[in-house]
Amino acid sequence: MKKKTVKPSRVALYVVLLLLVVVYLLPAYLTLITALKDPSEISLPHSWDFPAVLNWKSFSEAFALLKPNIINSFILTICATAISIALGSINGYVFSKWKFKGSELIFTLLLFGMFIPYQVILIPLFQTLRAMNLYGGLPGLILAHVVYGLPITSLIFRNFYMQIPDSLVESATLDGAGFFSIYTQVIFPLSIPGFVVTSIWQSTQIWNEFLWGITLTRHSANPITVGLAQLAGGQAVSWNLPMAGSILAALPVLFIYIVMGRYFIRGLLAGSVKG
Amino acid sequence: MRTVSKDRILAGVTLLPSILLVGIFVYGFIGNTFWTSLTDWGGVGALSENPEKNYVGFYNYKDLFVGFLSSGFRQDLVNAIFYSVFLLIGAIGVGLFIAILLDNKPKAEGFFRTVFLYPMSLSFIVTGTIWRWLLAPSGGVNVLPTYVGAEPFNFRWLSSTQSILQFDWQNILSFAFNVISIVLIVIGLWLLGKRSKHAAKWLVAGIVIGILVYLFGDMLPKALIMEEKHGFNLATTGIILATIWQYSGYTMALYLAGFTGISQDLRDAAMLDGASTFNYYRHIAIPLIQPITISAIIILSHISLKMFDLIFAMTGPDNGQTGHPALNMYLTTFRANDFARGAAIAMLLFFLAALFIIPYLISSYRNKDERA
Known part of the structure; x- marks a missing residue:
């Protein structure tokens, strides 16, 4: 391989990219240093200055305030994700391997539920939950x-199972396997990546959700987003607490994103690029 | 003809709970909200066991558009439209730009991608909280220039009371006809460019409507009895910026996936034919991934039409300058207990979103049918 000389266009590429990196990371930097400042040190004109003394107490204070919300969000995220991926997997199995007349139409009608502004179902949802004593x-x-997670989970699993060759299902049928045994013996063992993608997608969505959190729960059941909005919304609070709270609320999803980025992107693309 | 096997029935039965749930919780609920929007449900007894609801037809809708006291909602609606347009331009522009940069295979591409996409994993509440601090009037972004010795900015990103590109809501009807005429002419010109034989029809329709409005526009009924200006509130720029920061990584990921799908051979061939990098993207790559642009438009317009969390966190739910119908719906319904009116606002949001989504779903359904 011959040695390449550095072209000016390559240099320009890196300069522009690094500038963009700075722009994208500045908000994170400001958040972190503000969280680490002592409240007395926070002032608007000097908001970008590095803290003179690192004040880690903000995190424990914010955690103490948000602890009930964080616990709620963990329970909510784990339960709702587990149930919706189980349903999504079985739906995706039917939509991909047991197509019947009209199944594509049903699937499209199901997908519609993913694209509605949720305000349009909020009032009946609120009323129904009240009537069911679940409000x-x-x-x-x-x-x-x-x-409301059914459309996206069914979509991701359907597209995932479409890649599993039908011949596998057919040979299992010839061996006498039925609807459920094909699922448990052929499809499910191949599903791990599908489950990873869907559960990452669902859990970040659920963790980050706010509209239902604020309209459908009472104070004691408020998820983290509502807790953070209340912490940051009060006028008197000094800025280190909302910033520390933001970091606490972002940590679980950021962790998932950084460790499982590849799967996160697959979930992201699943909602828009059709397989 | 095949007999229906036991397994096929099982498959259908397995799907049944989901079909029922979505049937009720999506379609049934939308119908219910529509019905609610046609009543006068609201007021003191709204949350009682059997609240009083009387059918009032389209009164709520009419009031939102021409009612004396609903100018707040009308500004929210205008805000939402500007917000959608700027978000689309900003997020698609920035995302496409970054995707092109990364498509040129810099070293550490994975690192760059991770940095540009991380905002996407955050909650809007987190983004909103951070950006509220970042855009504080005499701190954050505004004092950045002082670090290189320049004067600080003094733009009030979230609290400016200025409004530009104003129009008078009184003339909304002639305004709407003008928009229709322009859209028809643009489609006509676009078809003309593609040498479609339907171009003339669109152009003629657009020009005729345009001339009619120009000549007889003054005879159209006025929407209001007095002047009411609405425009682009500069206080929403902060919200637009934060949303672009959060969502440009998303469009970047979409475009990058599209670019990666284009074969290297095609690119090499174009380069051999003497195409510049710019021309390669302009004439080959971007047209090839048009479906991705359409997906991005659908997703982003859906997001901007339901935007609630971010504005709630950045300026609070009841800031008139940065209002949005989604927030107005929340306040009207859950603070003022005016359920019928809240339902009407929700239906309008739904209708706007459906304009984008229904054609999209129908075309993707047809594509599937053709492939099957």
């Missing part, structure tokens, strides 16, 4: 996330 607590919120 105010976590079970109602879990139900909402499971139901």
